[in-house]
Amino acid sequence: MRRVELEHAAPVNGPEAAVRVQKLTGHLWARLMELEEDGLRVLSPVDPREGAGVVRADIPGGDTEALVRALRDRWQVLCRWENGAACFELGPDLTFEELDYVQDAVYRLLLR
Numbered sequence: 001m002r003r004v005e006l007e008h009a010a011p012v013n014g015p016e017a018a019v020r021v022q023k024l025t026g027h028l029w030a031r032l033m034e035l036e037e038d039g040l041r042v043l044s045p046v047d048p049r050e051g052a053g054v055v056r057a058d059i060p061g062g063d064t065e066a067l068v069r070a071l072r073d074r075w076q077v078l079c080r081w082e083n084g085a086a087c088f089e090l091g092p093d094l095t096f097e098e099l100d101y102v103q104d105a106v107y108r109l110l111l112r
Contacts, residue, residue: 003076004098009053010091017092021053024090024099028055031103038110043085056085059110067109075105 012018025045032042032055043056058064068086071077080087088102 001076002098002101004078004094004102006077006079006088006090006094006102009089010093012053012092020092021090024092024094024096025053025055027096028088028090028099028102031099032057032106035103035107035110038107040106040110053090055088055090056082057088057106058085067106070109071102071105074109075101077102077105 009021012021029042029045032040036042039059039062041058041060043058044054045052059067064084064086065081068079068081071079071086080089090099
């Protein structure tokens, strides 16, 4: 099983890394937006082009803190629970494939 670190983003050094983080943020945002019909709500960024490496989401009427714990315990997706939301911090060293894995883990937990 893979481990995806989204608790603390790696430093963004230089314009290429900044563009990469913006693209990764947009990718995760889009993948999580696909899960809104399954009960997830993406809180920020409102516009993925404005994202600076952080995507926040919650489960309205659900237990977002339990989701964060289950992501860690069952799927090795490390993210933070902050102000009632799951907080995913993205750095330039992540891959698009890892973010697809995060989406799959969230989806499977929403279906439980």
